Every structure is written in C-alpha cells, then in structure tokens.
Amino acid sequence: MKSLSCHVVALLSILAITLSLTNASDPSPLQDFCVAIDTPADGVFVNGKFCKDPKFVTVDDFFKSGLNKAGTPNEKTGSVVTLVNVNQIPGLNTLGISIVRIDYAVNGQNPPHTHPRASEILYVAHGTLLVGFVTSNPENRLFSKVLNEGDVFVFPEGLVHFQANVGKYPAVAFAGLSSQNPGAIVIADTVFGSNPPIQPNVLAKAFQLDTRTVMDLQAKFKK
Known part of the structure; x- marks a missing residue:
C-alpha cells in the first residue's frame, strides 16, 4: 500500500506540473488555420483577431512578397525594420510566428529594445553586425558578439537587445520571431x-x- 501511495502521489505531481505548463503556453489551434479579418461578421474571435470563414480563404491569405527589396534606413537610427506579421499575412493568425527584414546604413543600429511576446533568431545576410542582449536584474549581464554574413544569433524573449552595423558597408539581416505579433518596446523612445x-x-x-x-x-x- 505504501508503494502504491507513493506512485499515486508521483502521478498527481506530474499531472499538476503538466497542467501548469499547459496553462502557461498558448493553446494549440483547434482548426487548420484561422485567417485574420477585422470584422466580426460570420467570424470567430481568436487571439486578438476574427477568423475568416474557411470557404472564403485564398492562397493570398498566406502570402507576402517584397522582402527582397531594401528598406530606407531612417536618419535617427540608421536602420529600418520591414515587418511581416499577422497584419501583413492574415494567415499567420494563431500560428505564433513572424519574420522581419532589417536594413542598416553604415554606422546604423537597431537600438536597444525588447519584444514582450517573442524570442528572436537573427540571420545576417550581408555585412557585419555587433549584436547583444542583457539579462535581467540583478545580474544585468551582457552577451555580445560580432556577426558576419551567414551567422545566426538568438535573443531570448523579453530581454533588451540590439544590433549595430560595425562594417564598412550597409548590412541586411532577417529575423524570425516566435509570435504572430511580437511587439517592440524601443527603450529610449518609450522612456523619453x-x-x-x-x-x-x-x-x-x-x-x-x-x-x-x-x-x-x-x-x-x-x-
């Protein structure tokens, strides 16, 4: 009986841990897709968006062109971010992913910022970037590295991170993010x-x- 009681306690503990982990993450979609629409007519509200009736979904709901085109870096930071999230591809709704292109002028930077809802994986397509992120209090430890063409770097969810062009030529990077709408909090813009x-x-x-x-x-x- 004692052995059986121990197994029951262990099983209940595992179930409790599993339930807590399940509740801490996004629920799995219960349909093949939920193409986002902005109006509630004949739609179901899911994760911030209404779902289009599947009968009216087309291939273009899952498509976006233009990431081959360079953006024009702004004068303030010397960079520009081209977003491809659920607002550009409605078919991303509930899928938990998005992508961006970042163009950097010489000496340009994507200034310190955070993504409140996503981790990020960055791929350098052209140029040389100094990148890094800072851990949370109390350590505030900086992890930083110079990346060259073909290199990949990961920024954990919610942590302050940055990229700066330290090369002699313009740079281009692409980043995948673990949210359909990661959000961005640029530290200086937000504070000041x-x-x-x-x-x-x-x-x-x-x-x-x-x-x-x-x-x-x-x-x-x-x-």
Missing part, C-alpha cells in the same frame, strides 16, 4: 518619448541625471 511624458524628476533620479538633461532628451524623442 512617452505620451504624456514621464515626470522629468522621476527619470532624473532613475538615470542619475539632472532634470534639464532629461527635459532635453524628452524634447529629442517627442513625437
């Missing part, structure tokens, strides 16, 4: 460019700066 602005005295204490410097930074990032 919030609307309405964060009180300057709060940021001054947080960043160990004087209030005037903070106000100057907020002016630079104001949209």
Whole structure:
C-alpha cells in the first residue's frame, strides 16, 4: 500500500506540473488555420483577431512578397525594420510566428529594445553586425558578439537587445520571431518619448541625471 501511495502521489505531481505548463503556453489551434479579418461578421474571435470563414480563404491569405527589396534606413537610427506579421499575412493568425527584414546604413543600429511576446533568431545576410542582449536584474549581464554574413544569433524573449552595423558597408539581416505579433518596446523612445511624458524628476533620479538633461532628451524623442 505504501508503494502504491507513493506512485499515486508521483502521478498527481506530474499531472499538476503538466497542467501548469499547459496553462502557461498558448493553446494549440483547434482548426487548420484561422485567417485574420477585422470584422466580426460570420467570424470567430481568436487571439486578438476574427477568423475568416474557411470557404472564403485564398492562397493570398498566406502570402507576402517584397522582402527582397531594401528598406530606407531612417536618419535617427540608421536602420529600418520591414515587418511581416499577422497584419501583413492574415494567415499567420494563431500560428505564433513572424519574420522581419532589417536594413542598416553604415554606422546604423537597431537600438536597444525588447519584444514582450517573442524570442528572436537573427540571420545576417550581408555585412557585419555587433549584436547583444542583457539579462535581467540583478545580474544585468551582457552577451555580445560580432556577426558576419551567414551567422545566426538568438535573443531570448523579453530581454533588451540590439544590433549595430560595425562594417564598412550597409548590412541586411532577417529575423524570425516566435509570435504572430511580437511587439517592440524601443527603450529610449518609450522612456523619453512617452505620451504624456514621464515626470522629468522621476527619470532624473532613475538615470542619475539632472532634470534639464532629461527635459532635453524628452524634447529629442517627442513625437
């Protein structure tokens, strides 16, 4: 009886762990696909989007062209991100994946940012990039590496990370993300460019700066 009781306790423990892991992840789709639409007519609401009636789904709901075309880096950061998520390919809805193309000018960077809903795997197609991510408190440990053409690097979900072009020529990278809509929180834009602005005295204490410097930074990032 004692041995049987031990097995029962162990089985219940395994079931509890399995249920907790299941509840911590996205549920598996219960249909082949859920092509996103923006209107509720004859649709079912799934994970932020309504599903198109399968009878009206076409091959173009799973297709997007144009990632062969270079984007124009902006003047502020020297980079541009071309998104291909559920908003560009409706068929990505519920599939938990997306892709981006990033073009970097010489000395350009994809500044420190996080993806609140996705891990990222980056492939360097052309050029040389310095990349890295920082672990959470209290370690705040930096993992950084210079990547060349053909190299791949992974950024864990939610951690602050960046890429910077350290080569002599423009660079191009492609990244896969583990969400249909990963989101992006650019640290400087979020902290200094919030609307309405964060009180300057709060940021001054947080960043160990004087209030005037903070106000100057907020002016630079104001949209």
